[in-house]
Structure formats: structure tokens, C-alpha cells
Amino acid sequence: MIKTLIGSVRQYKARAILTPLIMVGESAMEILIPWVMTYLIGVIENAGESGLTSADFAMIARYGGIMFLMACVSLTCGVLGGRFASQASAGFAANLREDMYERIQTYSFANIDRFSASSLITRMTTDVTNVQTAFQMCIRILVRAPILFLFASIMSFVIAPQIAWIFLIGAVILAVVVALLMQKVQPNFRQMFKKYDKLNSVAQENLTGIRVVKAYVLENEEIEKYRQATQAVYDYSVRAEKILVVVTPLAQAVIYATTLVLLAVGGVQIIRNGLQVSDLTGLLSYCTQIFSGIMTVTMVLNFIAMSRPAMERIAEVLREESTIKNPADPVFEVTDGSVDFEGVSFSYSGREDNCVLHDIDLHIRSGETIGVIGGTGSSKSTLVSLIPRLYDVTEGRVKVGGRDVREYDLESLRNAVAMVLQKNVLFSGSIAENLRWGKEDATQEELENAARLACADEFIRQLPGQYDYDLGQGGVNVSGGQKQRLCIARALLKNPKVLILDDSTSAVDMKTDAKIRSALREHAPEVTKIIIAQRVASVQDADRILVLDGGRVTAFGGHEQLLRESEIYRTIYETQNGGNCNGAAE
Ligand SMILES: Nc1ncnc2c1ncn2[C@@H]1O[C@H](COP(=O)(O)OP(=O)(O)OP(=O)(O)O)[C@@H](O)[C@H]1O
Numbered sequence: 070m071i072k073t074l075i076g077s078v079r080q081y082k083a084r085a086i087l088t089p090l091i092m093v094g095e096s097a098m099e100i101l102i103p104w105v106m107t108y109l110i111g112v113i114e115n116a117g118e119s120g121l122t123s124a125d126f127a128m129i130a131r132y133g134g135i136m137f138l139m140a141c142v143s144l145t146c147g148v149l150g151g152r153f154a155s156q157a158s159a160g161f162a163a164n165l166r167e168d169m170y171e172r173i174q175t176y177s178f179a180n181i182d183r184f185s186a187s188s189l190i191t192r193m194t195t196d197v198t199n200v201q202t203a204f205q206m207c208i209r210i211l212v213r214a215p216i217l218f219l220f221a222s223i224m225s226f227v228i229a230p231q232i233a234w235i236f237l238i239g240a241v242i243l244a245v246v247v248a249l250l251m252q253k254v255q256p257n258f259r260q261m262f263k264k265y266d267k268l269n270s271v272a273q274e275n276l277t278g279i280r281v282v283k284a285y286v287l288e289n290e291e292i293e294k295y296r297q298a299t300q301a302v303y304d305y306s307v308r309a310e311k312i313l314v315v316v317t318p319l320a321q322a323v324i325y326a327t328t329l330v331l332l333a334v335g336g337v338q339i340i341r342n343g344l345q346v347s348d349l350t351g352l353l354s355y356c357t358q359i360f361s362g363i364m365t366v367t368m369v370l371n372f373i374a375m376s377r378p379a380m381e382r383i384a385e386v387l388r389e390e391s392t393i394k395n396p397a398d399p400v401f402e403v404t405d406g407s408v409d410f411e412g413v414s415f416s417y418s419g420r421e422d423n424c425v426l427h428d429i430d431l432h433i434r435s436g437e438t439i440g441v442i443g444g445t446g447s448s449k450s451t452l453v454s455l456i457p458r459l460y461d462v463t464e465g466r467v468k469v470g471g472r473d474v475r476e477y478d479l480e481s482l483r484n485a486v487a488m489v490l491q492k493n494v495l496f497s498g499s500i501a502e503n504l505r506w507g508k509e510d511a512t513q514e515e516l517e518n519a520a521r522l523a524c525a526d527e528f529i530r531q532l533p534g535q536y537d538y539d540l541g542q543g544g545v546n547v548s549g550g551q552k553q554r555l556c557i558a559r560a561l562l563k564n565p566k567v568l569i570l571d572d573s574t575s576a577v578d579m580k581t582d583a584k585i586r587s588a589l590r591e592h593a594p595e596v597t598k599i600i601i602a603q604r605v606a607s608v609q610d611a612d613r614i615l616v617l618d619g620g621r622v623t624a625f626g627g628h629e630q631l632l633r634e635s636e637i638y639r640t641i642y643e644t645q646n647g648g649n650c651n652g653a654a655e
């Protein structure tokens with residue numbers, strides 16, 4: 070996991086390595102300054118009754134100067150280390166986000182099904198921020214604090230071996246106390262992060278579905294839902310903080326107790342065994358450094374442990390392999406628009422016991438218009454999603470232009486098979502920009518042609534700015550039917566060999582729907598058209614109609630033939646035409 074994440078440090082590697090080195094420089098100065106100070110106090114102490122001589126003054130000035138220089142070096146190292154650490158960690162976070170985003174773009178529909186959108190957003194925001202802080206702490210503190218601890222301990226034993234063991238006992242007690250408290254805090258923080266996830270998912274769901282919320286007057290329920298989510302975060306963070314507030318006073322109690330013992334024992338040693346006062350003061354300053362080192366290390370370790378789940382969640386995104394990959398030796402040319410299903414079964418989970426498509430055998434000729442009809446959940450969308458390889462079959466194979474779709478270069482296949490998804494979206498930007506998703510370098514004339522075929526040109530012309538009309542995010546400022554027509558135009562711009570319309574005219578009035586179909590028939594006769602519809606009227610003039618029921622093909626043929634042979638088709642037709650099918654069948 071660490072290896073996966075560290076890969077994203079990249080250009081910030083030098084700074085990430087330099088930071089701990091510079092911090093070691095700062096620590097060295099912090100260790101040496103009390104040592105020089107001890108020496109200086111020793112000079113003053115030893116001057117005795119006679120007072121300081123001019124040589125002493127010169128010495129004090131020299132050592133004072135050295136101390137000043139050391140303080141300057143320490144300060145510079147601190148500032149530099151801090152700057153490098155924040156640059157490295159912020160850069161690492163930016164790289165992580167970019168890498169995750171790039172990875173997510175390679176995901177297939179099946180990969181996206183595995184992670185929810187809100188979880189991906191939390192992973193890219195909150196989780197990355199946590200990892201960024203942990204990383205910064207790691208490079209700044211995790212190397213510096215143990216070094217400080219080690220050197221300070223050595224120095225204490227060098228200057229006052231008789232009493233240095235006292236603070237060692239204090240240090241062990243402090244480490245145990247802080248570690249125990251941290252262990253109690255951990256589960257609360259872990260829960261708190263989980264609740265953050267929930268908080269984000271509630272907010273995300275509400276904000277993306279805000280129109281539905283308003284339409285159903287569910288604002289208060291949503292506010293309550295959000296309140297509960299924030300309350301849960303609050304509860305766990307308060308529980309954690311309750312324990313954390315004890316840490317500092319307790320640690321201070323241990324520190325002061327140790328200092329007291331040191332002073333008491335040290336005082337006796339000064340009187341009886343001639344321990345120098347300067348040694349005792351030196352020891353006391355090392356003692357403070359050691360204790361603060363222990364506290365920061367425990368805190369940092371704790372934070373790192375806490376952000377472990379965040380690291381795992383990020384690594385999961387980065388490691389997720391797309392279930393759909395380009396073949397090793399791909400075919401770039403789709404020769405024609407024929408589509409064949411050979412013994413196809415499909416299940417979203419990949420397990421054969423919950424297949425939603427069973428044993429499909431279909432042969433569609435290039436240029437044919439095929440209607441697909443069936444109840445909701447009969448797997449119409451699933452069936453067509455296999456053609457541009459949005460999902461891979463579980464069994465059997467799907468062919469386009471006589472070749473298995475898995476042999477094609479994905480981009481070439483998806484350019485040849487244009488699909489207007491049932492749940493389609495437009496993006497922020499102008500109409501022209503949105504249409505150009507179909508063909509990047511399309512000329513204005515091409516845009517207008519496609520729009521005309523999709524019966525979108527007429528309403529675009531009424532809009533202020535026409536093709537430059539700015540669509541709100543997701544196309545909020547056009548009607549449902551207008552949006553569908555723009556989506557069809559966008560697909561047509563691809564100049565596809567196979568065009569799939571998944572319920573793409575459901576919000577378009579019957580007359581315009583018929584107009585679109587006749588325009589397609591007339592102007593794109595060579596394109597294979599697969600039209601999924603709820604209305605029989607939308608498919609009855611197709612060359613052949615496929616009737617799906619429970620993931621199986623129950624009938625496939627012309628309108629008249631189906632009225633005679635397929636009970637399901639006849640029932641749908643009768644329901645939609647007031648129970649009279651005789652006239653149409655004749
Ligand atoms: N992403 C998915 N993950 C798991 N199961 C899914 C997924 N999408 C659809 N299904 C399941 O597959 C079955 C067929 O769904 P599908 O969307 O193909 O039906 P449909 O005929 O297009 O329905 P509708 O007319 O409502 O659009 C349903 O039982 C559905 O629950």
C-alpha cells in the first residue's frame with residue numbers, strides 16, 4: 070500500500086528526502102545549544118568569589134557568539150525544513166489526486182459500479198488531505214524526534230551520569246501513559262472518519278438530487294438526515310477530544326514530577342558529591358527536549374495510524390484494474406455495422422447464478438433498423454451496453470462488423486458504435502462544445518446537420534446565442550426532450566456505423582419522435598440503428614423488433630409478424646392502443 074502511494078511523490082522526492090536531513094541539522098543545533106550553555110554557566114559558576122576575569126568575559130562573548138550562530142542555523146533549518154515539508158506534502162497530495170483522477174478515467178462501468186461516486190469524492194478530498202498531513206508529519210517529525218531523543222539522552226549521560234537515569238524512568242512512564250491514552254482515542258477517530266464518509270455521501274446525494282428533494286418537499290427530512298450525520302461526526306470527535314485533553318496535563322504532571330525528583334536528587338548531589346549546577350541545568354533542558362520528543366512522536370504515530378484507512382482507500386482506487394482493457398494487438402477498423410450476439414449470457418457480478426441476460430443469439434445486418442421493446446428491468450439497456458463494450462459478456466461473444474468486440478481498439482469501437490445512454494448527461498459549456506464531444510473538430514455545418522437530423526436545430530435557433538448558448542451544469546436549462554435531442558445529435562456527430570438509442574426519445578413528443586426516425590432512415594441509411602423504446606409507435610416501423618422478457622429474447626421479427634406470434638408484444642401494443650390491434654394487424 071505504502072509503495073503504491075509513495076509512487077506519487079515523483080518530482081517532490083528531493084524535497085521529501087531533504088526535509089528530514091535539514092531537520093536533523095535543526096536537532097543537532099538544539100542539542101548543542103544547551104551543551105554550550107552548560108559550559109558557559111560552568112564558567113560563571115567556577116569564577117567563584119573573585120568574580121569574572123576579562124578572559125572569562127572574552128570566553129563568554131565567544132561562546133555567546135557561537136550560540137547565536139547555532140540559533141541562526143537552527144532557525145534557518147527550521148524554516149527551510151518547514152517550507153520543503155509543506156511543498157513536498159502539498160505536491161504529493163496534488164499528484165495523488167491527479168493519479169486517482171487519471172485512474173478513475175480508465176475505469177469501466179463495472180469498476181465504477183464497485184465504488185460509489187460519493188466515496189470516490191471523499192477519497193479524493195478528505196482522505197488525501199489526511200494522508201497529506203500524515204506525510205508532512207512523517208518527514209518533518211518522525212526522523213527529527215527520535216534523533217533528538219537519542220542525542221539528548223546521550224548528552225544527559227555525558228554531563229550528569231549520576232542522575233540521568235531519573236529522567237529515563239520518567240520518560241518510560243510518560244511514553245506508556247501517552248501510548249495508553251492514544252490507544253483509547255484511536256477507535257473514536259476511526260469511527261469519526263467513517264462518519265465523515267457518510268456525511269459526504271448524504272451531502273452529495275442531496276446536492277445532485279436537489280430538484281427531486283424540492284419536488285417532494287423533503288427539505289426538512291434531508292436537513293434532519295444531514296444533522297444526524299454531522300452529529301455522529303461531532304459525537305466521535307468530542308469523545309476523542311475528551312481523552313486528548315487529558316494527555317497534556319497528565320504528561321505535564323509526569324514532566325514536573327520528574328523535574329522535581331531531578332532537582333531534589335540533583336540538589337543533594339551538588340551538596341554532597343560536587344555535581345555542578347550547570348550540569349543540572351543542562352540536564353533539565355535535555356529532559357524537556359526528550360519529553361516533548363516523546364509526546365510528538367506518539368501523537369504523530371497516532372495520526373499516522375489514524376490515517377491508515379485513508380491510505381488504504383486511496384491505494385484501492387489507484388490499484389483498481391479496469392475490467393475492460395485494450396487487447397494486445399487491437400483492430401482499429403470496424404468494417405460495417407453488423408451486430409451479432411452468439412450464445413451471450415451476462416451477469417453484473419460476473420457470477421453465473423444471477424444472470425440478467427440468458428443465451429442470446431441475434432444477427433443484425435448492417436444498416437438494419439432494430440426496435441427493442443420489453444418491460445422495465447427486462448435487460449434492454451444491459452443488452453445494448455455489450456455492443457460498445459461498456460461491459461464484457463460473461464459467456465458467449467458479441468461481434469460488430471464480424472469481429473469479436475474484444476478484438477477492437479476500445480476507442481475505435483466506441484467511435485463506431487455511438488450510444489445515447491438512457492441516463493444521459495450534458496456538461497457545462499455551450500451547446501456547440503457539448504456537441505463536439507461527438508467530434509472534436511466538427512465544423513459549424515456538421516453541427517447543424519447533426520442537430521437537424523436529431524430535430525434539435527429548430528429549438529437551438531430559438532435560443533439566445535444559438536449554438537453558443539451556455540448550458541448549465543448537466544444541461545439544467547434545457548427541457549428533458551431538448552436534452553435528449555442534443556444527446557442524439559452529439560452521437561450522430563461521431564458518424565457511427567451503429568447507433569443505439571436507449572429510450573432516447575421518451576421525453577420527445579410523438580410527432581418529433583417520428584420525424585427523428587424518418588430523418589435517420591433517410592439520411593443515415595447505412596447506419597445500423599438499434600432503438601429501445603417504451604412506445605410501440607417508436608419501433609413499429611423498424612425492420613425487425615426484438616421483444617425481451619426477463620433477459621431472454623422471446624420474439625424477433627416485423628411488427629405484423631409479432632402481432633400474430635408474440636403475446637407479450639400484442640399485449641403491449643393493445644395496452645398502448647386502447648385494446649384494438651386488429652386494424653393495425655390487417
Ligand atoms: N449496474 C448494475 N449493477 C447491477 N445490476 C444492474 C445494474 N444495472 C442494471 N442491473 C440489473 O439488471 C437488470 C436489467 O436492467 P436493465 O437496466 O438492463 O433493464 P431495462 O430493460 O433497461 O429497464 P428499463 O426499461 O427500466 O430501462 C435489472 O434487474 C437491474 O436490476
Ligand SMILES: [Mg+2]
Pocket residue numbers: 449450451491571
Ligand atoms: Mg433501460
